Amino acid sequence: MNIExxxxxxxxxxxxxxxxxxxxxxxxxxxxxFLLYRGTGTFTIYGHSLSEFxxxxxxxxxxxxxxxxxxxxxxxxxxSLITCALALLMATPxxxxxxxxxxxxxxSVGRRFWxxxxxxxxGIPSIIYGWLGLTILVxxxxxxxxxxxxxSVLAASIVLAIxxxxxxxxxxxxxxxxxxxxxxxxAYGLGATRWEVIYKIVLPVAKHGILAGVVLGLARAFGEALxxxxxxGKMKAFPKxxxxxxxxxxxxxxxxxGGTMEGSExxxxxxxxxxxxxxxxxxxxxxxxxxxxxxGNLSESK
Amino acid sequence: xxxKRKAFTAMAVASVLTLGLLGCGNDSSAPANSQAxxxxxxxxxxxxxxxxxxxxxxxxxxxxxDVSIVLNGxxxxxxxxxxxxxxxxxGNSDVPAETKLSKEKAAELVDHKVAIVTVATVANKDVAKAxxxxxxxxxxxxxxxxxxxxKDVGGPDQxxxxxxxxxxxxxRALFSEFALDKNQEASNKSLETDDSGALIQSIANxxxxxxxxxxxYLLNNSSVTAISIDGVAPTLENSYNGxxxxxxxxxxxxxxxxxxxxxxxxxxxxxxxxxxKLEAQGYGVASKVKQ
Numbered sequence: 109m110n111i112e113x114x115x116x117x118x119x120x121x122x123x124x125x126x127x128x129x130x131x132x133x134x135x136x137x138x139x140x141x142f143l144l145y146r147g148t149g150t151f152t153i154y155g156h157s158l159s160e161f162x163x164x165x166x167x168x169x170x171x172x173x174x175x176x177x178x179x180x181x182x183x184x185x186x187x188s189l190i191t192c193a194l195a196l197l198m199a200t201p202x203x204x205x206x207x208x209x210x211x212x213x214x215x216s217v218g219r220r221f222w223x224x225x226x227x228x229x230x231g232i233p234s235i236i237y238g239w240l241g242l243t244i245l246v247x248x249x250x251x252x253x254x255x256x257x258x259x260s261v262l263a264a265s266i267v268l269a270i271x272x273x274x275x276x277x278x279x280x281x282x283x284x285x286x287x288x289x290x291x292x293x294x295a296y297g298l299g300a301t302r303w304e305v306i307y308k309i310v311l312p313v314a315k316h317g318i319l320a321g322v323v324l325g326l327a328r329a330f331g332e333a334l335x336x337x338x339x340x341g342k343m344k345a346f347p348k349x350x351x352x353x354x355x356x357x358x359x360x361x362x363x364x365x366g367g368t369m370e371g372s373e374x375x376x377x378x379x380x381x382x383x384x385x386x387x388x389x390x391x392x393x394x395x396x397x398x399x400x401x402x403x404g405n406l407s408e409s410k
Numbered sequence: 411x412x413x414k415r416k417a418f419t420a421m422a423v424a425s426v427l428t429l430g431l432l433g434c435g436n437d438s439s440a441p442a443n444s445q446a447x448x449x450x451x452x453x454x455x456x457x458x459x460x461x462x463x464x465x466x467x468x469x470x471x472x473x474x475x476d477v478s479i480v481l482n483g484x485x486x487x488x489x490x491x492x493x494x495x496x497x498x499x500x501g502n503s504d505v506p507a508e509t510k511l512s513k514e515k516a517a518e519l520v521d522h523k524v525a526i527v528t529v530a531t532v533a534n535k536d537v538a539k540a541x542x543x544x545x546x547x548x549x550x551x552x553x554x555x556x557x558x559x560x561k562d563v564g565g566p567d568q569x570x571x572x573x574x575x576x577x578x579x580x581x582r583a584l585f586s587e588f589a590l591d592k593n594q595e596a597s598n599k600s601l602e603t604d605d606s607g608a609l610i611q612s613i614a615n616x617x618x619x620x621x622x623x624x625x626x627y628l629l630n631n632s633s634v635t636a637i638s639i640d641g642v643a644p645t646l647e648n649s650y651n652g653x654x655x656x657x658x659x660x661x662x663x664x665x666x667x668x669x670x671x672x673x674x675x676x677x678x679x680x681x682x683x684x685x686x687k688l689e690a691q692g693y694g695v696a697s698k699v700k701q
Contacts, residue, residue, distance in 0.1 A: 171487055171578055247615055257571045257616045259601055342602035353601055363604045367578025369487025369510055
């Protein structure tokens, strides 16, 4: 009797969990299908070509059901790529250095103090980064550089870099921590210095984990809308220098989606941007899976 | 096996129902009653008109406590499409229905001009001190990117920084039609801001910046300076008497003639009594315009 009811509870809970998992899968799939349905409207309903969307720089979609505008998102795509690349360039070396410091040089303080601090950083809402950028960084650039307004590629990249560095740091730190102790002991036993251990043993072994962290950071930077939108200036032109404003995909969606009419060409073009972001982030995720699966045998060799 | 499947189905159904119920939490429709004013008005559209609609709805509800008014933003285009589809009772718009809908669909809608909104050119204080007035041609040259330095229009040697609104903005549509004579702004030379509050802040912080906002945003704000066009200051009085041209009607559309409840709400917004509150918020009373 008792066993019977325990078994029943077992079954019920198994199904609850299964239902929750399935529900999540359905939601994700539904989002994908919805984006695909909406995002392809630009091509199927309004008859634009994919190459026009990707490579043209003429962005004048008509906010009517008749259409007839231009949907070249080239400037937006380039804006997203430039800001993310710069952010990565700034954040990666600092993040890796910090992770090495925390994991290898002061491991006890690192684990007890630095790690929680970094994790708090990960949880700060992006609007706060954007707000700090808008009230401190932009006026600073305006005052102390030749920039006219301070809204610039540089401001956007710095804000993004600050946002993604905790992500890269904490993933890198986990990767370094999962390098088996015996590797280090072996290297020390052979007379290697600490630098040699870090440089020749720890980093190469943790390589895949670190790369996964960098891609994760990149994915976050690419999808970030609010903080970037506040400091990039949203000027529809290619930037000629780091101090010029430009525009990116996410801020265009955030700014214009609310003002367009449901189903109009403009609206559809923004959905296409959203679909493009979705596809890119899927690619990033596949890339992370690929990278980590290559380094996956690490834990088994412990 | 059979039991397992049933239990699973039950769980799935239960979870879907729960979510469904959560989603319906704010649906408070009451049956319409012909004697006293009772029932629900749904409305969506222009975000520029939303604060006004909210305030009017709150005042209206004080008088008629049994009426519930559901307000949503979504932009002028959304408001027009939804009222045309019958999704909402009233569609709020900064622009005439003909500009967004097809001719046949627009003809089904009845326009109620509830207010006017005046759009003012504003500039950073430093520049505005030297250039308190621009001719229309100068204004067009500045916004189309022909004039890039303030010294060309009598100001200091300072680069012009254009701060504008997205192409979907009703304020931008008004400004471009009446201040720029339908010339398009140089969007490859202008910074774009999502809302008028942020635009004012950008202009206040950036030397040489110029942009435009609706008058309600300037009401309690002295961080930027309004600039006159051809010597006429952007005020409600000048809009009423026709000397200042950059203003437009705020529209509330109904599909066909409004029913008793909708009519009472619209009449209330256009009443003299509420008109005073309109002006206190920086909007203009539509009936005061001399045409």
